Amino acid sequence: MSTITDKSQDTTTPQSETHHEAQDENPVSVSGTTKSLALGLLFGIIFGFLLQKGGVAKYHVLIGQLLLEDFTVVKVMLSAVVVGMLGIYSLYRANLVEFHIKPTRLVSNVIGGLLFGCGFALSAYCPGTGAAAVGQGNFDAIAMMAGMVAGSYVFAEASGWISRHLDPIGDKGKLTLMDLLPLGRTAITFGTAALLVVVLIVLELTTTR
Amino acid sequence: MIQTMGLTFLANVDLLDYSGPAWSPYLVGALIGGLSMLTFYFSNKPLGASTAYARVAGMLGNLTAPQHTSRLKYFRDNPPKVGWELMLVLGVMFGAFIAAWSGGELTGRLLPLMWQERFGADSGLLRVVVAFLGGGLMALGARMAGGCTSGHGISGTLQLAVGSWIAAICFFIGGIVTAMLMFA
Numbered sequence: 001m002s003t004i005t006d007k008s009q010d011t012t013t014p015q016s017e018t019h020h021e022a023q024d025e026n027p028v029s030v031s032g033t034t035k036s037l038a039l040g041l042l043f044g045i046i047f048g049f050l051l052q053k054g055g056v057a058k059y060h061v062l063i064g065q066l067l068l069e070d071f072t073v074v075k076v077m078l079s080a081v082v083v084g085m086l087g088i089y090s091l092y093r094a095n096l097v098e099f100h101i102k103p104t105r106l107v108s109n110v111i112g113g114l115l116f117g118c119g120f121a122l123s124a125y126c127p128g129t130g131a132a133a134v135g136q137g138n139f140d141a142i143a144m145m146a147g148m149v150a151g152s153y154v155f156a157e158a159s160g161w162i163s164r165h166l167d168p169i170g171d172k173g174k175l176t177l178m179d180l181l182p183l184g185r186t187a188i189t190f191g192t193a194a195l196l197v198v199v200l201i202v203l204e205l206t207t208t209r
Numbered sequence: 210m211i212q213t214m215g216l217t218f219l220a221n222v223d224l225l226d227y228s229g230p231a232w233s234p235y236l237v238g239a240l241i242g243g244l245s246m247l248t249f250y251f252s253n254k255p256l257g258a259s260t261a262y263a264r265v266a267g268m269l270g271n272l273t274a275p276q277h278t279s280r281l282k283y284f285r286d287n288p289p290k291v292g293w294e295l296m297l298v299l300g301v302m303f304g305a306f307i308a309a310w311s312g313g314e315l316t317g318r319l320l321p322l323m324w325q326e327r328f329g330a331d332s333g334l335l336r337v338v339v340a341f342l343g344g345g346l347m348a349l350g351a352r353m354a355g356g357c358t359s360g361h362g363i364s365g366t367l368q369l370a371v372g373s374w375i376a377a378i379c380f381f382i383g384g385i386v387t388a389m390l391m392f393a
């Protein structure tokens with residue numbers, strides 16, 4: 001349908017070829033796309049740099065976390081969550097960002113989460129830290145990245161079935177803690193952040209790494 | 210029982226003999242939290258890594274079996290293309306290289322030392338197969354759950370999303386049980 005209207009417009013406009021080339025993206029949004037890709041690359045470089053410096057691209061650090069003997073991964077994650085939670089809340093209050101809440105689907109969250117955890121232990125890398133591990137020179141992480149691509153295609157094969165049979169079970173939509181607790185966003189944000197800081201302090205006092 | 214298995218393992222290999230993080234994990238975490246503010250503000254996107262692999266899978270599918278691929282629900286809902294997420298993962302590889310190179314931590318080896326100590330120096334093929342299977346399970350799990358350690362574990366939990374907290378806790382339950390079995 002859209003091609004028909006495009007063609008009828010093409011015959012009336014002199015720059016028909018460029019118009020056809022960019023039927024979805026006018027020149028402004030093309031440069032917008034390039035900017036978005038460049039930002040993605042820049043943020044990725046920073047992310048990868050930090051993951052490697054945080055030691056979470058190392059096999060023994062990740063496995064050590066799952067064996068509950070090296071708490072580096074949890075320390076990095078919870079510190080990121082505390083700062084990000086307070087920071088993004090502040091940006092939200094200043095109307096500078098919007099939230100991107102993923103839906104709560106109890107069965108898919110739990111089964112998917114457990115499968116992910118199993119694969120996490122087998123490869124000892126997660127999707128982000130595995131990419132960082134490749135950059136660091138861990139060649140086994142290349143196999144993990146190839147497995148991720150293959151597994152994504154397997155999921156796509158099953159995606160119709162999963163969305164019909166598993167996703168609807170316990171589908172609560174974009175549920176947040178604000179929907180569960182009789183408190184406002186401010187109280188819950190600061191309360192959760194405070195709780196996580198306590199957990200971090202306990203970890204610092206009770207673990208050697 | 211889990212405790213005993215952990216202790217048995219400890220008797221064989223002391224994890225703390227291996228190198229830890231170069232920087233304080235709290236500092237690194239705080240900076241990643243700051244980075245997530247930047248991605249929300251400048252790119253209107255949460256940090257997340259797993260989607261990139263699905264984009265690549267879809268693009269490879271479009272090359273090899275375009276008709277079949279275009280019929281799959283996931284790829285109809287999420288058309289495969291080079292986007293922000295894929296650039297992010299490419300950047301992660303490059304950024305980690307810079308970090309490892311600058312810190313003298315480039316490894317350049319197939320078998321991680323700890324794996325080698327547990328499964329032997331001739332376990333290269335086993336490692337490749339296990340890492341590939343692990344990646345496959347992670348992709349399946351991440352797509353079912355809706356995200357991975359970064360998408361749910363950091364970006365989702367910091368937005369107080371209930372499903373993200375559930376998924377993140379399940380990541381660790383599944384991971385802890387599997388790791389304990391592997392290294393028991």
